[in-house]
Amino acid sequence: MSVFDRGNVAVITGAASGIGRAAAKMFAARGMKLCLFDREEKLLAEFAASLPGQVRAIAGDVSRYEDVEKLRDSAYETFGAVHVLMNNAAIGHGSKSWGTLPRWRAILDINLFGVIHGVDAFASRMLAQGTAAAIVNTGSKQGITNPPGDPAYATAKAGVRALTEQLAYSLRNEPGGQVSAHLLVPGWTFTGLTAGDQTEKPAGAWTPEQVVERMIAGVEAGEFYVYCPDNVVSEPLDALRLQWSVGDIIEKRPALSRWHPDWKDKFDAYVAARLS
Numbered sequence: 001m002s003v004f005d006r007g008n009v010a011v012i013t014g015a016a017s018g019i020g021r022a023a024a025k026m027f028a029a030r031g032m033k034l035c036l037f038d039r040e041e042k043l044l045a046e047f048a049a050s051l052p053g054q055v056r057a058i059a060g061d062v063s064r065y066e067d068v069e070k071l072r073d074s075a076y077e078t079f080g081a082v083h084v085l086m087n088n089a090a091i092g093h094g095s096k097s098w099g100t101l102p103r104w105r106a107i108l109d110i111n112l113f114g115v116i117h118g119v120d121a122f123a124s125r126m127l128a129q130g131t132a133a134a135i136v137n138t139g140s141k142q143g144i145t146n147p148p149g150d151p152a153y154a155t156a157k158a159g160v161r162a163l164t165e166q167l168a169y170s171l172r173n174e175p176g177g178q179v180s181a182h183l184l185v186p187g188w189t190f191t192g193l194t195a196g197d198q199t200e201k202p203a204g205a206w207t208p209e210q211v212v213e214r215m216i217a218g219v220e221a222g223e224f225y226v227y228c229p230d231n232v233v234s235e236p237l238d239a240l241r242l243q244w245s246v247g248d249i250i251e252k253r254p255a256l257s258r259w260h261p262d263w264k265d266k267f268d269a270y271v272a273a274r275l276s
């Protein structure tokens with residue numbers, strides 16, 4: 001038995017592109033019923049029409065709670081249950097530590113509040129339906145090891161990690177509850193978010209389908225952190241980056257020491273000594 005079994009229902013936000021789109025295709029191929037949600041109405045409708053099986057497409061914005069409630073009501077009215085909820089929609093790029101306040105608001109509204117809205121709208125209904133079910137929130141390594149470049153995105157994704165850990169705790173303490181929570185942490189994946197002008201997948205990136213395969217395997221294995229490598233960053237390298245990052249606090253190093261001129265070489269040596 002798996003939440004991804006034929007006949008089960010999946011709700012996916014950000015389903016018109018990238019990882020959400022790949023998930024929709026792969027779930028449809030498994031015989032799941034789908035409720036797809038995206039703010040790109042036309043793209044979503046065309047995509048939904050191309051999929052086999054029972055598919056509903058609902059246009060809306062995850063940063064608007066009433067849109068997410070509409071998605072929930074539509075999913076339950078149409079299918080009566082939700083076995084997989086992927087809170088996946090997000091945007092990125094363009095924030096700086098100061099001077100970009102509108103961008104901070106947009107990114108936090110979508111990337112953080114979008115996930116909060118999904119959890120708030122669906123969790124109690126999913127618990128009440130009395131079947132096994134999974135809530136998969138898409139985080140990012142940027143919310144965990146916090147590389148410089150897009151501080152609003154990293155802050156939102158750090159929030160997604162924290163709220164999903166809290167959600168897992170709350171769900172496992174629900175008497176008789178059968179709903180689990182999972183944090184999907186993709187590596188570098190070739191999607192609308194990362195492609196820029198490129199039309200060909202760079203060798204280093206994973207395809208969105210690889211991420212979804214890893215996600216299905218991770219959720220079925222009961223993993224909370226579904227951490228994905230890519231073709232550049234291996235699992236052992238990810239583990240060393242994680243350990244170094246926590247070490248900043250324990251060793252009283254400067255913030256983000258991996259990228260600090262006095263510490264960068266020490267980090268490189270730390271990795272080289274362990275990966276040789």
Ligand SMILES: NC(=O)c1ccc[n+]([C@@H]2O[C@H](COP(=O)([O-])OP(=O)(O)OC[C@H]3O[C@@H](n4cnc5c(N)ncnc54)[C@H](O)[C@@H]3O)[C@@H](O)[C@H]2O)c1
Binds near residue numbers: 016017
């Ligand atoms: N691509 C990567 O390398 C990568 C790495 C780590 C994490 N992620 C995460 O994976 C998830 C999926 O991103 P992707 O890479 O597939 O990007 P993508 O841009 O290809 O897809 C994101 C989808 O979300 C939709 N969307 C954006 N804002 C929305 C809103 N307010 N309401 C409804 N829909 C909205 C977009 O229209 C788009 O269809 C995101 O949470 C992203 O942060 C991606």
